[in-house]
Amino acid sequence: MDEIKDARDKWFAERNKKKDRDINFETVSGMPIQDLYTPEDIQNLGYMKDLGFPGNYPYTRGVQTNMYRGRLWTMRQFAGFATAEESNLRYKYLLEKGQTGLSVAFDMPTIMGYDSDHPRSLGEVGRVGVAIDSLEDMETLFNGIPLDKVSTSMTTNAPASILWCLYIATGEKQGVASEKLTGTIQNDILKEYIAQKSWIFPPEPSMRLITNIFEYAAKHVPKWNTVSISGYHIREAGSTAVQELAFTLADGFAYVEAGIEAGLSVDDFAPRLSFFFNSHIDFFEEIAKYRAARRIWARRMKEKYGAQNPKSWLLRFHTQTAGCSLTAQQPENNIVRTAYEALAAVLGGTQSLHTNSMDEVLALPTEKAVQIALRTQQILACETGVANTIDPLAGSYFIEALTNKMEEEAEKYFEEIERRGGVLAAIDQNFFQQEIADAAYHYQRSIDKRQRIQVGVNEFVDPNEELDIELLTIDPEIERRQVAKLQKLRRQRNNLLVGDTLDALRQAAQGTKNMIPYILECVRAYATEGEIIQTLREVFGEYKEKPTF
Template sequence: MSKNLQEELNRWEKTTLQKVISKSPERQPSFQTTSHIEMKRLYTPLDLQEMDYCEDLGFPGEPPFTRGVQPTMYRGRLWTMRQYAGFATAEETNKRYKFLLQQGQTGLSVAFDLPTQIGYDSDHPLADGEVGKVGVAIDTLKDMEILFDGIPLDKVSTSMTINSTAAILLAMYIAVAEKQGVKSNVLQGTIQNDILKEYAARGTYIFPPLESMRIVTDIFAFCKDHVQRWNTISISGYHMREAGCTAVQEVAFTLSDGIAYVEAAIRAGLDVDSFASRLAFFFCCHNNFIEEVAKFRAARRLWSKIMKERFKAKKDESCMLRFHTQTAGCSLTAQQPDNNVVRVAFQALAAVLGGTQSLHTNSRDEAYALPTEDSVRIALRTQQIIAYESGVADMIDPLGGSYAVETLTNEIEKKALEYIEKIEAMGGAIKAIESGYIQGEIAESAYQYQKEIETKKRIIVGLNQFQVEEQPLRDILKINPEIERYQKEKLARVKKERDNIKVKQCLAVLKKAAQGTENLVPPILEAVKTYATLGEISDTLREVFGEYREQ
């Protein structure tokens, strides 16, 4: 059959196709994905001759998970609709969470402000101007109690975008749950806790890499015994993609980071099957629809092989790449912002067709500011329309078997693996980051992308083509500058009312633990319960670990 097909294809190219092409050439001499994968005009079974269905695709819920991680996928349960939100104070953000839950959102996702992410209290000089700006300000357990006031922590799952201070925020979450009468072993959620990509792209590191990795693996070990349903890390390609890398690089850099975490945990004495099922991933979903769908499928298959072959994981769950997706913030335009609703819808659809476990859809006004309530509602409705109206959630991996999607899945896997091997040859992800290799690759791709836009090799509707005369958006969310003062006053009050002797004792215990090798999470948990501040706890660790400086 395939011989006939080859002959038929040749015939078609020479006759029917040639007739048209000789008269009117195609729009471009070649067509490439963002990862510079050459897209063929037409994919046929000839492109998949090597494919072994059972080996390469298999069945949902079984390795290599190409078609999805659950046996029923969205027929069983829809993905978690989880809008990343947080701004100003815990009081304000608590209101937004209640609004989102009332609108049908099914999980929470906490955005913290930069001082919270970098271990400074709101009254620190470096926090000047940053308090409550890109997320909610959390200084002490008091703020965390307000943030989740009236939200039952045994019912919702909560994702927290927090990295260098992840142990502190997780400890605060556990402490709030305890006050609600909820035990830590029923808590569900995720901490990002992916410090490697902070050095590579996002920048909220505090400590040097080795010390940071110790905290990461301490969290793995603690959660394995006490917070068993918690995703202890969300290994993130999102921020590297937003910083400019391609789809293939996103898969490669993320899985390389994943390898580094698994190695670190094994070195710390953990059995691979005791923690690997709690590793989660976080990807971006950009504009090139087919490439993005293929990317998610390729990442799942590749990770499954890595866990099985390299780390000898025995449990299937250890090999599952479960992931959260956020649509691409960097694809939003300030020009004709309503067009962003359409971009986000396509990206969200690709994420769903790629088999995501949870999804954040960006809002149309995010090239200007944090989104307004109206914009967030449209973003959430976009997910609900995909879920309830489009029909794509009613069957598993509906694009599986498409000649094009399967071929791209293969190519992305192959190219990502080549990158991973290159990084391995450099000594792994940590070394590749320390040497600036990954940052350099990201910056290079970002620059090329910008050049493509400026030379109109890449068309962005409303930005470099189809422009209109327009006024910039003015109706945007504004953070009241007064909240900085309010937050500082609240902090001062907590510091006055707490038992300062107890705080000092707890911080001393933490310092001793940091100097030794014992797990850092229990002393951090004790410290947050005394209302020790996030800054005090971070400073205690800074004294022992030192601080990382960009090379």
């Protein structure tokens, strides 16, 4: 090491005679980057302690022993718009084009727990996702799609328990037992309070619903991922990569602690926890983030929470390329951005991947744009050779030093969150929210000051640019049809049975029983999502965020 240090000093003496470009050499998150990395930067790295082998603790190099040589990542395009009928056709189109898993995007009324005919839903039905009001809609959404053969991810949080029960009941209608269902519900309410803001109930009853799902899934839906602990939305809100890493894992620790406090054994539910990360435009920073995340999670689960099952130590994650990195200017450039971000996710060891479409900064994607995004993944998998070996960047002085740095900085955040009393207390203090807001402000300022170049936005601008791509539009008639369908359902169903199931759910919510069986009975009776949410709202109330300035 002394010989390397001497040689490095001599090299620096010569290198410093050369003038660098007049920019800040740092990651997109603002982390300074050295001009050269050598063995000095990772001299304390222990191979077996800090890296190990793929599929072995601490999983820095991947969660499977053969990674993509055994099975490629799941290509799971996020899709949903208009009504269940239209989205069903899009799903069949994507499966026909080679997609290997479904990922459901819901509209804002569904996300917020309102039926399509609620006054607050006016003008929003089917706009940014598919409208799902009842079991009838969920049956239509998956009509002709066998749920025992397709893995489905559903991006829903506050009403996750209801959408999940709708999916289970749809499986029953198809003759598929819940034990055979595979997929994921996002169900990450903590990141809603921190970043995305689509909450309904206060934190305590929300956490109760989540632990109820843990318990029910362990017994009845054992192949289902019960939470997708999401850093994606934290990053989209403006966080740095380190903040995304730290806040996401802190949320994960909070769910583990909530499950243990509810009387569950950690190994009964932890193997079905999964994660959802953003892949932003800074290539190496993103790869280091994923590698650090696996190592941190494995060590905490084993050493702090006493998990005995190695599956509880695994950080399995889905990745989506960064929507916030896309630009409305020169939208075709987004194809290139997405390709680089997808490559980072794969080199970082993701288990599934969504690639954004070039037009998503302007509207929901067209079929052509979606096909290009899916083909991006297929080219990556089949033509580039990146799936031929496992963790090919391991041992890079830069990658290993950056992975260590990400872990160190995340640990500082864990200490601060603990000092503040934990995740729920830090949310109440607006700690996460303020950290993200500050990071977003500094990032935007760096673009405004041209300290950071965004092609087509503050450099390489085309003054004669005209938007020349087709955009998907949602016909307002869609909303009228959805409302009419919902009102017809209310007239034709057994409303006495609906009332009885809602009353039973109310009593369960007022007590300490697991609420999932009661929600299932409600959806089987064709109670609507809005009716179920309102029943729980009457018991739990609504969350109000404390303002901060």
